[in-house]
Amino acid sequence: MRFEHFYDVFQKDIQYEALLKPILKYLHPNETLLDAGCGTGYILELLLKKNYQAIGLDVSPFMLSLAYDKLQPLGFTHHLFEHDLKKPIGMQFNQIICLLDVIHYFKGCKKLFLNLYRALKPNGRLIIDLYKEPFDSFESGKVSSLAYTWKVSKQPNGIIHQIDVQNDLDKYHYHLKQYVYPMDYYVGLLQEIGFSIQEFKGFDDRKKYFVCTK
Structure with a gap:
Protein backbone atom coordinates (compact mmCIF):
# COMPACT_ATOMS: atom_id res chain seq x y z
CA MET A 1 0.00 0.00 0.00
CA GLU A 133 7.83 25.08 16.39
CA PRO A 134 8.96 21.46 16.00
CA PHE A 135 7.15 19.03 18.31
CA ASP A 136 7.08 15.47 19.63
CA SER A 137 3.88 13.45 19.54
CA PHE A 138 2.56 9.91 19.47
CA GLU A 139 -0.81 8.48 18.59
CA SER A 140 -2.26 5.12 17.73
CA GLY A 141 -5.64 4.03 16.51
CA LYS A 142 -7.61 2.52 13.68
CA VAL A 143 -8.99 4.10 10.53
CA SER A 144 -11.15 2.03 8.24
CA SER A 145 -9.53 -1.45 8.44
CA LEU A 146 -6.05 -0.03 9.14
CA ALA A 147 -4.42 -0.07 12.58
CA TYR A 148 -1.62 2.47 12.92
CA THR A 149 0.92 4.08 15.21
CA TRP A 150 2.26 7.53 14.34
CA LYS A 151 5.31 8.92 16.11
CA VAL A 152 6.61 12.45 15.48
CA SER A 153 10.09 13.40 16.74
CA LYS A 154 11.75 16.81 16.89
CA GLN A 155 14.90 17.26 14.84
CA PRO A 156 17.03 20.37 14.21
CA ASN A 157 14.85 22.54 11.94
CA GLY A 158 12.31 19.82 11.43
CA ILE A 159 10.26 16.82 12.48
CA ILE A 160 10.45 13.14 11.54
CA HIS A 161 7.30 11.03 11.09
CA GLN A 162 7.54 7.29 11.72
CA ILE A 163 4.27 5.62 10.76
CA ASP A 164 3.47 1.92 11.07
CA VAL A 165 0.29 0.58 9.49
CA GLN A 166 -1.22 -2.88 9.54
CA ASN A 167 -4.24 -4.44 7.90
CA ASP A 168 -5.42 -8.06 8.06
CA LEU A 169 -2.63 -9.28 5.78
CA ASP A 170 0.27 -6.83 5.63
CA LYS A 171 2.38 -4.35 7.56
CA TYR A 172 3.76 -1.08 6.20
CA HIS A 173 6.26 1.47 7.47
CA TYR A 174 6.53 5.08 6.29
CA HIS A 175 9.28 7.57 7.10
CA LEU A 176 8.72 11.25 6.32
CA LYS A 177 10.59 14.45 7.09
CA GLN A 178 9.19 17.96 7.32
CA TYR A 179 11.14 21.17 7.76
CA VAL A 180 10.10 23.53 10.55
CA TYR A 181 12.09 26.76 10.84
Whole structure:
Protein backbone atom coordinates (compact mmCIF):
# COMPACT_ATOMS: atom_id res chain seq x y z
CA MET A 1 0.00 0.00 0.00
CA ARG A 2 1.42 3.35 -1.02
CA PHE A 3 1.62 6.07 1.61
CA GLU A 4 -0.78 8.21 -0.45
CA HIS A 5 -3.56 5.67 0.09
CA PHE A 6 -3.03 5.58 3.86
CA TYR A 7 -2.81 9.39 3.91
CA ASP A 8 -6.13 9.65 2.06
CA VAL A 9 -7.89 7.30 4.49
CA PHE A 10 -6.35 9.06 7.51
CA GLN A 11 -7.22 12.57 6.27
CA LYS A 12 -10.85 11.67 5.70
CA ASP A 13 -11.72 12.24 9.38
CA ILE A 14 -10.46 15.84 9.53
CA GLN A 15 -13.27 18.32 10.19
CA TYR A 16 -12.85 20.28 6.96
CA GLU A 17 -15.83 22.54 7.57
CA ALA A 18 -14.27 23.64 10.88
CA LEU A 19 -10.84 23.99 9.24
CA LEU A 20 -12.21 26.25 6.52
CA LYS A 21 -14.57 28.29 8.71
CA PRO A 22 -11.98 30.93 9.83
CA ILE A 23 -10.44 30.97 6.33
CA LEU A 24 -13.56 31.50 4.22
CA LYS A 25 -13.98 35.10 5.38
CA TYR A 26 -10.79 35.91 3.44
CA LEU A 27 -11.96 34.11 0.28
CA HIS A 28 -14.50 35.10 -2.36
CA PRO A 29 -16.46 32.49 -4.35
CA ASN A 30 -16.52 34.62 -7.51
CA GLU A 31 -12.74 35.05 -7.69
CA THR A 32 -10.31 32.46 -9.07
CA LEU A 33 -8.69 30.33 -6.35
CA LEU A 34 -5.71 27.99 -6.37
CA ASP A 35 -5.32 25.15 -3.87
CA ALA A 36 -1.51 24.87 -4.01
CA GLY A 37 -0.57 21.38 -2.86
CA CYS A 38 -4.11 20.04 -2.96
CA GLY A 39 -3.08 16.47 -2.07
CA THR A 40 -5.94 14.02 -2.37
CA GLY A 41 -8.44 16.81 -2.79
CA TYR A 42 -10.53 17.04 0.37
CA ILE A 43 -10.33 20.84 0.69
CA LEU A 44 -10.69 21.36 -3.05
CA GLU A 45 -13.75 19.10 -3.14
CA LEU A 46 -15.42 21.10 -0.37
CA LEU A 47 -14.63 24.44 -2.00
CA LEU A 48 -16.03 23.30 -5.34
CA LYS A 49 -19.18 22.08 -3.62
CA LYS A 50 -19.47 25.60 -2.16
CA ASN A 51 -19.27 26.99 -5.73
CA TYR A 52 -15.76 28.46 -5.48
CA GLN A 53 -13.91 28.90 -8.77
CA ALA A 54 -11.06 26.67 -7.61
CA ILE A 55 -8.37 24.49 -9.15
CA GLY A 56 -5.81 22.25 -7.48
CA LEU A 57 -2.11 21.65 -8.09
CA ASP A 58 0.02 18.88 -6.65
CA VAL A 59 3.43 17.42 -7.45
CA SER A 60 2.28 13.82 -6.86
CA PRO A 61 0.37 12.05 -9.63
CA PHE A 62 -0.75 9.47 -7.04
CA MET A 63 -2.28 12.15 -4.82
CA LEU A 64 -3.98 13.63 -7.86
CA SER A 65 -5.40 10.25 -8.88
CA LEU A 66 -7.14 10.02 -5.50
CA ALA A 67 -8.37 13.60 -5.85
CA TYR A 68 -9.66 12.69 -9.32
CA ASP A 69 -11.78 9.92 -7.78
CA LYS A 70 -13.43 12.47 -5.47
CA LEU A 71 -14.05 15.08 -8.14
CA GLN A 72 -15.18 12.80 -10.94
CA PRO A 73 -18.74 12.34 -9.60
CA LEU A 74 -19.01 16.14 -9.36
CA GLY A 75 -17.79 16.68 -12.92
CA PHE A 76 -14.75 18.68 -11.75
CA THR A 77 -11.84 16.53 -12.94
CA HIS A 78 -10.59 19.33 -15.22
CA HIS A 79 -9.76 21.32 -12.08
CA LEU A 80 -6.65 19.20 -11.30
CA PHE A 81 -3.10 19.76 -12.53
CA GLU A 82 0.26 18.14 -11.79
CA HIS A 83 2.87 20.78 -10.94
CA ASP A 84 5.97 21.27 -8.78
CA LEU A 85 5.59 24.46 -6.74
CA LYS A 86 9.36 24.96 -6.87
CA LYS A 87 8.75 25.96 -10.51
CA PRO A 88 6.87 29.03 -11.79
CA ILE A 89 3.13 28.40 -11.84
CA GLY A 90 2.49 30.28 -15.08
CA MET A 91 -1.03 31.43 -14.18
CA GLN A 92 -2.41 34.15 -11.94
CA PHE A 93 -5.13 33.97 -9.32
CA ASN A 94 -6.97 36.31 -6.99
CA GLN A 95 -6.44 33.96 -4.06
CA ILE A 96 -4.22 31.00 -3.18
CA ILE A 97 -4.42 28.62 -0.24
CA CYS A 98 -1.45 26.51 0.83
CA LEU A 99 -2.60 24.44 3.81
CA LEU A 100 -2.15 21.20 5.73
CA ASP A 101 1.65 21.34 6.08
CA VAL A 102 2.44 21.93 2.40
CA ILE A 103 5.08 24.56 3.17
CA HIS A 104 6.85 22.23 5.61
CA TYR A 105 7.79 19.82 2.81
CA PHE A 106 10.17 22.44 1.38
CA LYS A 107 13.78 22.76 2.53
CA GLY A 108 14.00 26.50 2.18
CA CYS A 109 10.98 28.52 1.09
CA LYS A 110 12.21 31.57 -0.82
CA LYS A 111 11.60 30.09 -4.27
CA LEU A 112 8.25 28.70 -3.18
CA PHE A 113 7.05 32.02 -1.75
CA LEU A 114 8.31 33.89 -4.80
CA ASN A 115 6.42 31.56 -7.16
CA LEU A 116 3.24 31.98 -5.11
CA TYR A 117 3.69 35.76 -5.06
CA ARG A 118 4.09 35.89 -8.84
CA ALA A 119 1.01 33.68 -9.25
CA LEU A 120 -1.16 36.30 -7.52
CA LYS A 121 -2.87 39.20 -9.19
CA PRO A 122 -2.36 42.66 -7.61
CA ASN A 123 -3.99 42.73 -4.15
CA GLY A 124 -4.32 38.95 -4.30
CA ARG A 125 -4.26 36.89 -1.09
CA LEU A 126 -2.16 33.90 -0.06
CA ILE A 127 -3.39 31.95 2.99
CA ILE A 128 -0.94 29.62 4.72
CA ASP A 129 -0.50 27.60 7.91
CA LEU A 130 2.84 27.14 9.68
CA TYR A 131 3.87 25.11 12.70
CA LYS A 132 4.87 27.37 15.58
CA GLU A 133 7.83 25.08 16.39
CA PRO A 134 8.96 21.46 16.00
CA PHE A 135 7.15 19.03 18.31
CA ASP A 136 7.08 15.47 19.63
CA SER A 137 3.88 13.45 19.54
CA PHE A 138 2.56 9.91 19.47
CA GLU A 139 -0.81 8.48 18.59
CA SER A 140 -2.26 5.12 17.73
CA GLY A 141 -5.64 4.03 16.51
CA LYS A 142 -7.61 2.52 13.68
CA VAL A 143 -8.99 4.10 10.53
CA SER A 144 -11.15 2.03 8.24
CA SER A 145 -9.53 -1.45 8.44
CA LEU A 146 -6.05 -0.03 9.14
CA ALA A 147 -4.42 -0.07 12.58
CA TYR A 148 -1.62 2.47 12.92
CA THR A 149 0.92 4.08 15.21
CA TRP A 150 2.26 7.53 14.34
CA LYS A 151 5.31 8.92 16.11
CA VAL A 152 6.61 12.45 15.48
CA SER A 153 10.09 13.40 16.74
CA LYS A 154 11.75 16.81 16.89
CA GLN A 155 14.90 17.26 14.84
CA PRO A 156 17.03 20.37 14.21
CA ASN A 157 14.85 22.54 11.94
CA GLY A 158 12.31 19.82 11.43
CA ILE A 159 10.26 16.82 12.48
CA ILE A 160 10.45 13.14 11.54
CA HIS A 161 7.30 11.03 11.09
CA GLN A 162 7.54 7.29 11.72
CA ILE A 163 4.27 5.62 10.76
CA ASP A 164 3.47 1.92 11.07
CA VAL A 165 0.29 0.58 9.49
CA GLN A 166 -1.22 -2.88 9.54
CA ASN A 167 -4.24 -4.44 7.90
CA ASP A 168 -5.42 -8.06 8.06
CA LEU A 169 -2.63 -9.28 5.78
CA ASP A 170 0.27 -6.83 5.63
CA LYS A 171 2.38 -4.35 7.56
CA TYR A 172 3.76 -1.08 6.20
CA HIS A 173 6.26 1.47 7.47
CA TYR A 174 6.53 5.08 6.29
CA HIS A 175 9.28 7.57 7.10
CA LEU A 176 8.72 11.25 6.32
CA LYS A 177 10.59 14.45 7.09
CA GLN A 178 9.19 17.96 7.32
CA TYR A 179 11.14 21.17 7.76
CA VAL A 180 10.10 23.53 10.55
CA TYR A 181 12.09 26.76 10.84
CA PRO A 182 11.72 29.66 13.31
CA MET A 183 8.67 31.78 12.56
CA ASP A 184 10.90 34.82 11.94
CA TYR A 185 12.40 32.98 8.96
CA TYR A 186 9.03 32.55 7.25
CA VAL A 187 7.72 36.02 8.12
CA GLY A 188 10.96 37.66 7.02
CA LEU A 189 10.92 35.91 3.65
CA LEU A 190 7.28 36.79 3.00
CA GLN A 191 7.89 40.44 3.81
CA GLU A 192 11.12 40.55 1.79
CA ILE A 193 9.27 39.27 -1.27
CA GLY A 194 6.61 41.96 -0.88
CA PHE A 195 3.71 40.50 1.08
CA SER A 196 1.87 42.35 3.82
CA ILE A 197 0.92 39.86 6.52
CA GLN A 198 -2.00 39.46 8.89
CA GLU A 199 -2.19 36.63 11.42
CA PHE A 200 -5.54 35.07 12.34
CA LYS A 201 -6.78 32.32 14.65
CA GLY A 202 -7.09 29.02 12.83
CA PHE A 203 -8.17 25.40 13.26
CA ASP A 204 -4.97 23.84 14.67
CA ASP A 205 -3.50 25.27 17.89
CA ARG A 206 -0.04 23.96 16.94
CA LYS A 207 0.01 26.37 14.01
CA LYS A 208 -0.10 30.01 13.07
CA TYR A 209 -2.30 31.09 10.18
CA PHE A 210 -1.55 34.06 7.93
CA VAL A 211 -3.28 35.90 5.14
CA CYS A 212 -0.55 37.43 2.97
CA THR A 213 -1.59 40.16 0.55
CA LYS A 214 0.33 41.13 -2.56
